Amino acid sequence: MLIDQLFNGLSVGSILLLIAIGLAITFGLMGVINMAHGELMMVGAYTTYVIQQIFAHHAPQSAGMYFVIAIPSSFLIAALLGWGLEKSLIRHLYHRPLDSLLATWGISLILQQTARLIFGAPNVAVVPPSWLDGGIHLFGAVFPYKRLFILCLVLVIVFFLYMYLTKTRAGRRIQAVTMNRPMAACLGIATPKVDAYSFAIGSGLAGVAGCALTLLGPIGPTIGTYYIVDAFMVVILGGVGKLAGTMVGAFGIGLISTFVEYSTSATIAKVIVFVLIIAFLQWKPSGLLRLRTRSLD
């Protein structure tokens, strides 16, 4: 039973992490709250749906392989959308974080309604690839392959993101801008460019998250709003600007909420987890881990 709960917690945490990691980049780097993040997820989910439909109609013999193509394509499409969003809208609002929150919320409404007009309001089901059916039986508990797959996917993404941010030139530029924007600009980093592509990466990761969510259940135009608030809580709890903080935050919230849910009920669990977050912020107002800067206002 304990193992079951533990695994559930990790699974929920991995989903939260997958969603929050894109947020951590956009939020951490630019201080922009992207309320359309959930809808970028939805874009990824619908991309997966379309690709699965194409495979089912044109190449039924290799239908199970659609997922291999779906992951990169949902990344690309969401990233492209995010890039366009940054270029056209968000870059005008860097100095007004509260306004950027409202504007991106407007974008999220538009995207939701567009999805509703194209795909219809009811949820659509994506048939998961057959090679992810079933699970491993271990210690008297069942570990479904789908959830294991998501867990692995998240770990792989975190690993690559970490390598990207610390070992490549482009990644280190992102870090430099995160730490001290004016100084980075003085040293010759084209901060607008960095903003644009890191926003694209963050959005692309949202797309991958959406793609992974199709494994867990049917998807609809409002799928993003289910998760987005929790994902923001993860970022706040974890602290801005550090991947490790986001990881601890996501798995922490995942584990705590499944255990509380198990001993009480889903509704009470939401209340308790929120109160715990507020209580935690009394102790560490800026989250678990955060980049140390000396800037004040």
Next chain:
Amino acid sequence: MNKRWGYWLFFAALFLAPFYLTEFRLSLLGKFLCFAIVAVGISLIWGHTGILSLGHGVYFGLGAYCMAMYLKLEASRGHLPDFMEWSGVRELPWFWKPFAHPMVAIAAAIALPTLLAALLSYFTFKNRIQGVYFSLLSQAVVVVFVTLFIGKQEWTGGTNGLTNFSTVFGFSLSSPLTQIVLYWLTAAVLALIFVMTRRLTTGRLGKVLIAIRDAENRVRFLGFNPTVYKVFVYSLSAAFAGVAGALFVLQVGLISPEMMGIIPSIEMVLWAAVGGRHSLMGAIMGAIVMNTAKSFLSENYPDLWLLLLGALFVVVVLFVPKGLAGIYESLAAVRIKEKRGHECEARVDVS
């Protein structure tokens, strides 16, 4: 002087509305005035103090639920409310009992939202958690309350909310006269809150609030404690939302979790944004204009409405951050300039 006359005219027109509007239109306007009360509160915290709250739906909802509990108990005439019977509750829960008394319900409709807002804002502002962090936390409050109200169906009526009321203080809610009295009450409350908030914001306190909005740390260095001010205005605006909720449920006769969710909460912010967040009268106008547009468009073109709402957010934020009031002010400024220009010319002519 000019401005003051405008205000008098506006409120006079509101009070006389029962004489020139049909019953249906009047009930709509009454509803919009409740929203305008919320918008004044949002203008106070957002336009003047720089706190963006995405949680005002909860305060509005709490106020409405408190009033609705009293109305529900009065409508059930000593029996258990119908939805409780359906969920198999045998006895009235203890926290429902005091609401049989209308005064308790009205007091709670103001006190509960204020208390919740005070707790939330104290524990976040005390730790200097500001800006977008606070906005996101206030949004999380919405999620918590909506799931709670839907989940505890046996106590709150679940997704259907509370409805089917009959009387208030023994007067039938469906009679036109009661509705007109309630409308006047709403207009009076709006006027009162407007005057009060205007006093607050034009005085010394208003200056401190604007200073907090523009540079909180500097205010702190000058020896003020911004936390106290922020907690105060935030709780005050929650109280406004609570009052508005109570008035809303009296006129509309329904409150459900859907009306306090994430989207309604953020729409409240949009009212203030469209009208002009820095202007109290702008916020009132914004609430009325936006809701008139909504009731027209969402009935005739429901698909289009959401697209339009989304686009409106983007357009207002990007191009007219000062809203309707800003447009009006810049027009007025042009007019004054022209006038002065003519005066100058005239003087030149004379000399």
